[in-house]
Amino acid sequence: MSSSTPRPAHGAGSNWDTPEAVERIVQAYATADVIAIRQAQIDLLGPIDGATIVDVGSGPGIYARDLALRGARVTAVDSAPAMRAGAVAEAQAAGVTIDVADGEANALPFPAAMFDAATLVQVIEYVPDAVGALREIARVLKPGGALLVCDTDWATASWGIGDAALAERVKQAWCATKEHFDAGRRIPEWLLGAGYEVVAWDPRVLANADATGDTFHGHTWKTYRRLLERLGTVSVEDLDRFDRLCAETTAAGTFTFTVTRHAWLARTPGGTT
Numbered sequence: 665m666s667s668s669t670p671r672p673a674h675g676a677g678s679n680w681d682t683p684e685a686v687e688r689i690v691q692a693y694a695t696a697d698v699i700a701i702r703q704a705q706i707d708l709l710g711p712i713d714g715a716t717i718v719d720v721g722s723g724p725g726i727y728a729r730d731l732a733l734r735g736a737r738v739t740a741v742d743s744a745p746a747m748r749a750g751a752v753a754e755a756q757a758a759g760v761t762i763d764v765a766d767g768e769a770n771a772l773p774f775p776a777a778m779f780d781a782a783t784l785v786q787v788i789e790y791v792p793d794a795v796g797a798l799r800e801i802a803r804v805l806k807p808g809g810a811l812l813v814c815d816t817d818w819a820t821a822s823w824g825i826g827d828a829a830l831a832e833r834v835k836q837a838w839c840a841t842k843e844h845f846d847a848g849r850r851i852p853e854w855l856l857g858a859g860y861e862v863v864a865w866d867p868r869v870l871a872n873a874d875a876t877g878d879t880f881h882g883h884t885w886k887t888y889r890r891l892l893e894r895l896g897t898v899s900v901e902d903l904d905r906f907d908r909l910c911a912e913t914t915a916a917g918t919f920t921f922t923v924t925r926h927a928w929l930a931r932t933p934g935g936t937t
């Protein structure tokens with residue numbers, strides 16, 4: 665692909681389709697802050713031993729792996745080849761078997777009513793037709809099937825770095841990169857629009873006191889910075905200052921980063937539970 669050809673938003677050749685993107689997610693998802701949120705979100709599904717579950721937009725299959733470790737029969741779907749390869753590797757390393765399929769959230773490669781449950785984690789913020797994707801997932805779920813949708817409300821992101829105006833500029837620029845920066849808070853509206861019954865809500869604050877170490881922020885900020893720098897929406901001087909303040913406040917013990925992650929459990933109509 666020439667450097668002037670725009671990358672697709674997802675799938676082969678997209679920013680998701682690189683070993684670096686796979687590694688970034690694997691590392692961020694292995695931090696204690698993110699593990700705690702993931703386990704609480706999966707708990708919403710209740711017992712899943714033997715259940716058939718499709719993980720849509722699986723990325724490198726961290727949720728798929730953890731669902732399989734709880735006894736579910738998991739199919740991981742992602743449109744990016746590198747992510748699918750990552751999902752195979754994660755499952756193998758954990759000693760579980762999952763199916764992996766190429767697929768798009770708005771056009772899943774499965775017949776109707778195939779799965780007991782579905783998960784859609786940190787994906788809907790990127791999907792232009794959010795309600796359409798939820799309807800497509802409903803199609804492949806059995807009547808009364810469960811859907812766990814998790815996503816971030818990036819408008820809630822806040823950095824305690826001693827310069828509130830700079831933190832706000834970075835937040836606004838980051839939100840502007842998203843199809844739906846406020847996906848987390850819009851999930852119930854989208855679920856109802858797609859015909860689901862909303863069952864449970866579990867909002868959690870992802871909180872880091874270390875900007876640069878083994879935390880969600882430590883593993884993701886460099887990538888976020890590169891994107892903002894490439895787009896030119898925050899000046900290099902501001903990004904350098906932001907980095908400096910993150911390091912200084914971490915060293916001083918005053919750094920904070922918080923953002924709200926929402927998890928919603930819903931069901932398709934017609935079940936007995």
Ligand SMILES: C[S@@+](CC[C@H](N)C(=O)[O-])C[C@H]1O[C@@H](n2cnc3c(N)ncnc32)[C@H](O)[C@@H]1O
Pocket residue numbers: 673674675680689693720721722723724725726727741742743744747767768769770784785786787790791
């Ligand atoms: C932030 S990652 C989340 C991965 C995983 N669900 C998790 O939480 O670890 C977003 C993933 O969604 C995939 N993706 C984005 N848009 C998609 C679409 N329309 N259909 C299928 N996958 C998509 C990307 O390839 C990427 O793997």
